[in-house]
Amino acid sequence: MVQLVLWDIDHTLIDTRGVGRELSAAAFQRTTGLTMRKQAKIDGITEAVIFRETAKLQGLATDREDFERFAAALAAEHLLQAADLRERGHALPGAAAALELLAADGIRQTVVTGNVRPVAEIKLQVFGLDQHILWNLGAYGEDDDQRSKLVKLALRRAQVSPADAVVIGDTPADVEAAHSSDVRVIAVASGRSDEAALRDAGAETVLPDLRDTELLVKLVRGGDPR
Structure with a gap:
């Protein structure tokens, strides 16, 4: 699991x-x-x-x-x-519910982000999305220039194997970074990359957004998206 x-x-x-x-x-x-x-x-x-x-x-x-x-x-x-x-920004639809459901399922959660850690913390605190994030397990923009190395670093910090992790992100760079460490990806087309671009990058699963939280949890567990 x-x-x-x-x-x-x-x-x-x-x-x-x-x-x-x-x-x-x-x-x-x-x-x-x-x-x-x-x-x-x-x-x-x-x-x-x-x-x-x-x-x-x-x-x-x-x-x-x-x-x-x-x-x-x-x-x-x-x-x-x-x-x-x-006031001007917002949490994306389904984000809070997804974090809650995954936590309730006993799954640890952290971030792999190009943001430096203090900014990452502020951004999620501002929108009330920080409660289930294990910050010390994450990897940040000051840790390395290459996103692929950030995934590897987070795996080491969490002491989990690639098979026991999932990356959730919205860009081809997220997909490529995950696959460089043999980590499965759930891509969401909530950014500038559409579903076709994310599939072309090699994402195993692509969702339009995080609204269907029950499906997301099922996919994290490795379930069939159908």
């Missing part, structure tokens, strides 16, 4: 509806002194890579120390603007 669910956050459990980009821009300016005119690709990418590539678009070379200052600034911006995030 599956022992661990590895959740993605953005567009899987929540949607910040543009607030996230605004907070990134504020943190970028606080860190570099430059206006973030363009932002690098973000879907399925870790925060360290997003910062580095975004800086390049502004003609700026950065190092690890710059990223660490940016990560601290980003966490600070999320704390300062938590009320705005709560």
Whole structure:
């Protein structure tokens, strides 16, 4: 039986509806002194890579120390603007119920996310989705540039085998990262990638969203989606 669910956050459990980009821009300016005119690709990418590539678009070379200052600034911006995030963003339909049902089923849950840990914690706290997340088992944007390595790290922290885990995410990057560690994937087309793109990436199962929580729990257990 599956022992661990590895959740993605953005567009899987929540949607910040543009607030996230605004907070990134504020943190970028606080860190570099430059206006973030363009932002690098973000879907399925870790925060360290997003910062580095975004800086390049502004003609700026950065190092690890710059990223660490940016990560601290980003966490600070999320704390300062938590009320705005709560007002303008939202938990995605079915997210809270899915977390509750999986917890009731005795399945441990954590996150594998490109967000740095403090931001991940704030985002889920703001929308009341943090109660069943085992944060110390997760893997975050400051842990490694490559999402595939984050899955491996979470498995090590949780001390479970790939066969005993499931990744739930909304991007082809989630699918590819899971499969690099031989972990099964339940993809949800609640982000920018549609069901066809997620199937093309190799997802074993694709759902339109998290609304059918009983089906999701059945799929986590390894049941037939039919």
